[in-house]
Amino acid sequence: MNPALPFFSFECLHARDGFLHGTSPRCYHPAPGVSEAFDPLSGLSSGECGGHALVYLETLGMGPRPVHRLRQVHGDRVVVVGEGETPEGLEGDALITAQPDCAIGVLTADCVPVVLCDPATRSVGVVHAGRLGTQKAILQKTIGKMQAVFGVRPETLWVGLGPAIGPCCYEVEETCAALFKNDLSDGASFVRPHAPGKALLDLWGANRSQARAAGVPPSQTVCSEQCTVCNKDRWYSYRREGSGAGRMLTVAMWKG
Numbered sequence: 057m058n059p060a061l062p063f064f065s066f067e068c069l070h071a072r073d074g075f076l077h078g079t080s081p082r083c084y085h086p087a088p089g090v091s092e093a094f095d096p097l098s099g100l101s102s103g104e105c106g107g108h109a110l111v112y113l114e115t116l117g118m119g120p121r122p123v124h125r126l127r128q129v130h131g132d133r134v135v136v137v138g139e140g141e142t143p144e145g146l147e148g149d150a151l152i153t154a155q156p157d158c159a160i161g162v163l164t165a166d167c168v169p170v171v172l173c174d175p176a177t178r179s180v181g182v183v184h185a186g187r188l189g190t191q192k193a194i195l196q197k198t199i200g201k202m203q204a205v206f207g208v209r210p211e212t213l214w215v216g217l218g219p220a221i222g223p224c225c226y227e228v229e230e231t232c233a234a235l236f237k238n239d240l241s242d243g244a245s246f247v248r249p250h251a252p253g254k255a256l257l258d259l260w261g262a263n264r265s266q267a268r269a270a271g272v273p274p275s276q277t278v279c280s281e282q283c284t285v286c287n288k289d290r291w292y293s294y295r296r297e298g299s300g301a302g303r304m305l306t307v308a309m310w311k312g
């Protein structure tokens with residue numbers, strides 16, 4: 057977390073020349089010299105998918121440009137965005153591209169937003185990994201698709217796990233926890249017994265494990281450790297605020 061920046065980003069990914077990314081906070085304060093505030097929810101829902109999320113993107117250094125997004129459905133479909141293609145309207149929960157200057161994004165409010173950065177092929181991915189997506193191994197599948205389509209080697213890939221509901225707060229019914237344990241081979245490692253009939257899930261841990269299983273060196277998977285429920289001034293939380301909660305936009309792009 058860089059306190060000088062009005063958005064969340066991973067410092068180790070800043071070091072990659074030409075890689076831009078960030079997660080918008082709930083109360084967006086524009087940078088000095090930028091006059092207009094941008095609300096991630098109203099700013100994005102007022103237009104078509106991929107509409108211009110102007111000021112936030114300017115602050116990230118991306119300038120005003122469309123952000124390609126999908127209709128997120130808590131599934132495991134990974135969509136490749138090619139040159140001149142617009143995936144808007146497609147269902148899916150992960151986007152990958154090797155096109156320079158092509159911004160891709162996911163919206164979250166407790167689910168894990170994941171940023172994938174491969175400096176070797178200058179390809180990028182963003183993933184919406186909630187409980188169901190994590191259970192379907194969407195991160196591992198996204199890494200697999202980046203290997204198959206762009207020739208990414210996991211050894212050069214960086215994985216950033218963004219602000220999400222933490223293992224401190226993510227209480228679920230035992231029945232949900234049982235499915236999680238059943239569907240993921242190491243799911244039991246990320247379920248902790250809690251109150252009677254309840255368990256705590258660790259989505260960051262489960263996704264970290266998927267990155268490792270896909271061959272990404274553990275030192276190249278970084279976690280925000282920002283719990284959306286604990287940090288109520290900074291993040292939206294579906295669990296805390298209900299269906300009216302706003303959404304954070306996590307966006308990433310390689311500059312051409």
Ligand SMILES: [Zn+2]
Nearest residue numbers: 224225283286
């Ligand atoms: Zn918490």
